[in-house]
Amino acid sequence: MMAESRHYRALSVETLPDRLGGVAEIASKIGGDASSWKVREVGDGNLNLVFIVAGASRKVIVKQALPFVRLVGESWPLPLYRAFHEHNALVRQAVRAPGSVPEVLHYDEPQAMIVMEFLERHVVLRRKLINGERVAGLASFVGKFCARTAFRGSELSMKSADKKADVGLFSGNVELPAITEALVFTDPYHDAEMNNHTAGLDPVVARLRGDAKLKTKAQRMLQRFASNTETMMHGDLHSGSIMSTATRSRAIDPEFAQYGPMGFDIGMLVANFLMAYFSQPAHRGEDASSYQEWILDVVEESCAVFESEFRRLWATERSGMLYPRALFEDQGHDSMPACEAVLAGIWRDAWSTCGIEMHRRCLTLAHNADFEEIEDVALRARLEARNLMMGAALVHADGDVAGGAGVCEIARSFNERDFL
Amino acid sequence: MMAESRHYRALSVETLPDRLGGVAEIASKIGGDASSWKVREVGDGNLNLVFIVAGASRKVIVKQALPFVRLVGESWPLPLYRAFHEHNALVRQAVRAPGSVPEVLHYDEPQAMIVMEFLERHVVLRRKLINGERVAGLASFVGKFCARTAFRGSELSMKSADKKADVGLFSGNVELPAITEALVFTDPYHDAEMNNHTAGLDPVVARLRGDAKLKTKAQRMLQRFASNTETMMHGDLHSGSIMSTATRSRAIDPEFAQYGPMGFDIGMLVANFLMAYFSQPAHRGEDASSYQEWILDVVEESCAVFESEFRRLWATERSGMLYPRALFEDQGHDSMPACEAVLAGIWRDAWSTCGIEMHRRCLTLAHNADFEEIEDVALRARLEARNLMMGAALVHADGDVAGGAGVCEIARSFNERDFL
Numbered sequence A, B: 001m002m003a004e005s006r007h008y009r010a011l012s013v014e015t016l017p018d019r020l021g022g023v024a025e026i027a028s029k030i031g032g033d034a035s036s037w038k039v040r041e042v043g044d045g046n047l048n049l050v051f052i053v054a055g056a057s058r059k060v061i062v063k064q065a066l067p068f069v070r071l072v073g074e075s076w077p078l079p080l081y082r083a084f085h086e087h088n089a090l091v092r093q094a095v096r097a098p099g100s101v102p103e104v105l106h107y108d109e110p111q112a113m114i115v116m117e118f119l120e121r122h123v124v125l126r127r128k129l130i131n132g133e134r135v136a137g138l139a140s141f142v143g144k145f146c147a148r149t150a151f152r153g154s155e156l157s158m159k160s161a162d163k164k165a166d167v168g169l170f171s172g173n174v175e176l177p178a179i180t181e182a183l184v185f186t187d188p189y190h191d192a193e194m195n196n197h198t199a200g201l202d203p204v205v206a207r208l209r210g211d212a213k214l215k216t217k218a219q220r221m222l223q224r225f226a227s228n229t230e231t232m233m234h235g236d237l238h239s240g241s242i243m244s245t246a247t248r249s250r251a252i253d254p255e256f257a258q259y260g261p262m263g264f265d266i267g268m269l270v271a272n273f274l275m276a277y278f279s280q281p282a283h284r285g286e287d288a289s290s291y292q293e294w295i296l297d298v299v300e301e302s303c304a305v306f307e308s309e310f311r312r313l314w315a316t317e318r319s320g321m322l323y324p325r326a327l328f329e330d331q332g333h334d335s336m337p338a339c340e341a342v343l344a345g346i347w348r349d350a351w352s353t354c355g356i357e358m359h360r361r362c363l364t365l366a367h368n369a370d371f372e373e374i375e376d377v378a379l380r381a382r383l384e385a386r387n388l389m390m391g392a393a394l395v396h397a398d399g400d401v402a403g404g405a406g407v408c409e410i411a412r413s414f415n416e417r418d419f420l
Helices: A016-021 A024-030 A082-096 A125-131 A138-152 A160-170 A175-184 A202-209 A212-227 A264-317 A336-363 A377-396 A403-415 B016-021 B024-030 B082-096 B125-131 B138-152 B160-170 B175-184 B202-209 B212-227 B264-316 B336-363 B377-396 B403-415
Strands: A038-041 A048-054 A059-065 A073-077 A104-108 A113-117 A231-233 A242-244 A249-251 A258-260 B038-041 B048-054 B059-065 B073-077 B104-108 B113-117 B231-233 B242-244 B249-251 B258-260
Touching: A016 A024, A016 A048, A024 A059, A024 A104, A059 A082, A082 A104, A082 A113, A082 A138, A082 A160, A082 A175, A082 A231, A125 A242, A125 A264, A138 A231, A138 A242, A138 A249, A138 A264, A160 A258, A160 B160, A160 B175, A175 A212, A175 A336, A175 B160, A202 A336, A202 A377, A212 A258, A212 A336, A212 A377, A212 B336, A264 A336, A264 A377, A264 A403, A336 A377, A336 A403, A336 B212, A377 A403, B016 B024, B016 B048, B024 B059, B024 B104, B059 B082, B082 B104, B082 B113, B082 B138, B082 B160, B082 B175, B082 B231, B125 B242, B125 B264, B138 B231, B138 B242, B138 B249, B138 B264, B160 B258, B175 B212, B175 B336, B202 B336, B202 B377, B212 B258, B212 B336, B212 B377, B264 B336, B264 B377, B264 B403, B336 B377, B336 B403, B377 B403
Parallel strands: none
Antiparallel strands: A038 A048, A048 A059, A059 A113, A104 A113, A231 A258, A242 A249, B038 B048, B048 B059, B059 B113, B104 B113, B231 B258, B242 B249
16 A cells, blocks of 8 residues: 555546556556556545546556545535545455446545446436336346345354444444434435425425324334344435446445344335436327336336245344244244344334335436426426325335235326326 | 462452552552452352452442353353453443443453452342332443443444444454354253253143244344344443442443444343243242232333433434535435334344243243242243243244333233233
């Protein structure tokens, strides 16, 4: 490591070759003379600098945290240590769900910088969904990634001492989860300072904020999010945190990682599929329905794969202290009813999270391109209203939903209705 | 601090005056010449050395962790750092429930030693319950201590960053909670190596271990115990962890402290009251019933005080991120239905914990004197069977119990039945 890396300095396209060219571990992987590297800044997220660096041997991604929220500016400081948690999360996800995240090539803690595999030809999934592109194997990827990280990061699998140490480590990730706590769970339901929503939505917004039972249930889920350290969550798994080609996908950007409910990631991701679903009439017009049905197929199959993978891991990898074989198989008892009870709890959290995510993406600070790119404001409001009302239905359901297929049925019925 | 305190050495009655007499902070509080101190070893628990030291000014308690389980011996090592967690817990409890725990006078981390207030004329509550002695104000103490520590250690009250830091700190307390995880939640339900139970109980034990639904529910509670960091629990609040005079009580020995479910402490404590209740016919004979009813009054009133205190704190001290006033009062909505929903969740955990504690105290390693001191083995088995079967009923109830009064009704009905 260079002496200069003791003190954080933000990289730029101009300074990157000079600064990283001296780090043998990186330079040898990129290949060639650093002065010949092609460097492009591609960060389109809310928080970080992201560079593609192409050398003689390969392309890599250089991701560096900024000490503030990029979307807002220096007025909203954010700690650099989130790169530490992102690195720790990537390393764990690579073990728990092999092949599902970019490989880490180098990590520099003082520079809050991770050098990782460049995902050739991958595009952010949200863009593909807006464009109406299909991704083969997407549901399998989603179901397996969520089930494997959920199961293998929990005390169904981990030694308790290791899991407690990990909970301690990630309990240091404070500010980013705090953004989720406020922006996702609370701000949609009151007139928070940075909120904005589409003109015309006021009646629906008033309905949600006037629903004290809905707010109670959202806060119950917040308490579970903040206090239920069941497994290491990705913590921000929306369609902007998945990159795909036509046939394969990877999960990126786990800087919001912390230990939390096993159902959180899949619930948040399904919400983003449902928002893609509800927004399609604006992007495809008359031709929307077949692509909408493809999205629902992905939702239904993702849930089915999650369940079957979770059951497989339960049967074959249950080595933690929870639901030990000594209480079930070793006494001649089938443990699968216990597995189904655990799955029911996971889905309860998932559908609650899903509904809340559908709210926050239309009502608080960080909106989705799926809806934001709809220029016809009246149409946007009409589609967002369907999404918001379905979100409320999911939160109210308390998990009493007939699985992924049931959620898709609800989506179809809300897609036919108008609330404005 | 003396130089010698860098290296841990167990104290003894003989060495204590010499070793602590040189610590000015302690010696000045005890008063007089150390050689004149009267030292008595009174540790009757399973884990530690406990001395009463009487000097010219006052008496103090010196509690020192041993590097193994005292009950078992050096073959079961146990880390000294539990004194660190006990100290941290005592300091927090003193703030969150003032006057409810002994005052800490000195803490020596390398010696795993806490010097604290001597509780004049206080007797271990379990002994009083076996003796049939009443303690005025006991229910008020129990209800307020449990409600205040539950509420004020949660994100209903604490700043999230402080609470996360605390969760990280207590996540280092591994081995003691691991004892609870195994001995309380799992070992009752299989033939674990160190288990023992009263002769004659085999049919009831077989019934419990043959009940896969019961075991599934016990493991669900284990997952919540290990993963639900709602508040800082005492973690081992049985009737041996309370000391009382005829009119006042304090909670001691929080070395099992960790962040966990808000309902755990009160659930475990009520279980110990119920075991006192079921054991009374052996201690009082024909006269048992009036004292039994006094115990049930304590249970019912403890639960009522817990609820009223929790509601009071909800209304007056709700300063954390959960259920913020911005979502309720500030929008003209009553938040008390949300408080009742939170309480319902607390009681669900409490009654589940209560039932499991009733099992483990008759079936695993650490039994209660309430039952153990019954010399008539057949009678003991008959009374323990009532306790075990009521425990199963509480676990199966999934929280569908009509509060403390409902639990007392169930206890009365089981007290009339025989299961052997």
